[in-house]
Amino acid sequence: MRKKITIVTLIASLLFIQGTFHLQVHASGKGNLEEIQQERKEIQNNLLAGEQKINELYDDMKALNEEVNRLDDLLQEKEAKVEEITYEIETTKEEIYTLQAEIDRLNASIEERFDLLKTRASSYQKSGGLINYIEVIFDSQSFGDFISRVTAVNQVMDSDAMLMEQLEADMELVEAHQHSTLEKLNDLDQMHEAQEAERAQIEQEKQQQETVKASLNDKRQELVAYVEQLEGEDTRLKTMEDTVKKEIAAAEAAERERQEEIKLAAAEKAKQEEQAQAAVVKTKSVEKKEEQKESKPVQVKKEEPAVNKPESKPTPKPSESDDKSFTVTSTAYTADCNGCSGVTSTGIDLKANPNAKVIAVDPSVIPLGSIVHVEGYGHAIAGDTGSAIRGNKIDVFVPTQKQATSWGVRTVKVTIQ
Structure with missing residues (x-):
């Protein structure tokens, strides 16, 4: 009997040592999860900062694109002005060409008239000039002939004067x-x-703006690459987080199983101790009977002493906490969303109670x-459901869209009271 009790004690000790080891692993897993x-x-904060920087850069690029x-x-x-100037230049060239052609024509006409005047001047000199004209007039045979000759001489004289005037006018026109x-x-x-100055200035400004735009585009690509890197790191850490959570859940399950084994071993030990105590009492009772039998050889009536068997105590039911805690992914919503009543x-009017603490749940995980x-967030009632709320996911109600945006998506601990 003593040997059996020792074995039970040894088993309980081993279970306690194993439980201590599981507690250390469990605590270590929680520490890693927190880290x-x-x-x-931190990475998500950096990601938000990177996205904010990208938005600022987009604003800068938008302003630059407008510029x-x-x-x-x-x-x-x-360029339209340059084309207009080009047209004016071509028109001016045509006008210059026209002027040059007119100058050439006038010079030719002047040369021709000048030659004619030189010829007439030479004729005047040979024929005696005005004296010859007078002789022509005085040789008239009649008065009618006289009038005709005077008229002819006047026409010749007028023609020469006109020729001189035209020659002077053409020369002045050529000069003009x-x-x-x-x-x-x-x-x-x-x-x-x-x-050329307009074109050079515009090309220079445009080249400068294109250079700045290229620089900003490089920065944008750099920030996008940085954000992608942070997202990749966040994904990696999320995988690690999920793995650690599974390990913690497995450790908690093992811990619960170990506690059950300890309780069963303790109950078995208590039962065996009760049986051992009952056996000792029974042995003492038998020994007492033997002593009484030896001291009283003749006994008319023998009353066997009652052996008080110890009542077996009911094994206490393992105490379990009424609270159930676990982690969930949480988002936030308001009563003013599109299509929301x-x-x-469960019938709670959120518009009439904007400060109500209500969460939407998956009833299979958290009962309504x-x-x-x-x-x-605080204490709340599981009073709503949602098509996207499945599994370990909740949606907390907040009064305003700004608070919903500020809440974002986060991992929180939920305890069912």
Whole structure:
């Protein structure tokens, strides 16, 4: 009997040592989980900062694109102006060509008239000039002939005077055309210089803007790569977190099983101790009977002493906590979403009670009507459901969309009261 009790004690000791080892592993797993969650929180903060930086950069690029578009419009205006200047340049060239052609024609006409005048002057000199004209008049045979000859002489004299006037006018016109040509050539040079200056300035500004735009695009790609890296790291840590959670859950299950084994071993030990105590009492009773029998050889009536067998105590039911805690993924919602009536599936009017503490749950995980405590939210009632709320996922009710956005997506501890 003593040997059996010793074996039971040894088994209980081994179970206690094994339980201590499981507790250490369990605590270590929780520590690793906290470290992973903290690291994920830091990465998510960096991810948010990176996304904010990208949004700021997008705003800068949007402003820069607007500036580039403005410059493009300005460039089109300048190019239209350049084309107008080009047209004016070509028109001026045509006018210069026309003036040159007119100058050439006038010079030819002047040369021709000048030759005619030289010929007539030479004839005057040979024939005696005005004396010859007088002789022509005085040789008239009659008065009518006299009138005809005077008229003819006047016409010749008038023709020469007109020829001289036209010659002088053509020479003045040639000089004016030449002056106009020089002015147009000067205008042509100025327009050409203005044209080239406009083009150079626009190209320079556009090149500068394109350089800045390329630089900002490089930064955007760099930040996008950084965000992708953080997302990859976050995914890796989430996998590690899930693995550690499974290990913790397995350790907790093993711990519960170990506690059950300890309780069963303790109950078995108590039962065996009761049986051993009962056997000792029985042995003492038998020995007492033997002594009485030896001291009283003749006994009329023998009363066997009652042996008080110890009542077997009921094995206490293992005490289990009424609270059930586990982690869930939490989002937030409001009563003002599209298609929302504002009344929960259990009949709570959220619009009339904007400060109510209500969460949407999967009834197979958290029964509807349960009082729960949500980490970072407080005590609430499981009073709503949702098509996207499945498994270990909840949706906490908040009064405003701003609070819902601030809540975001987070992992929280939920305790069913």
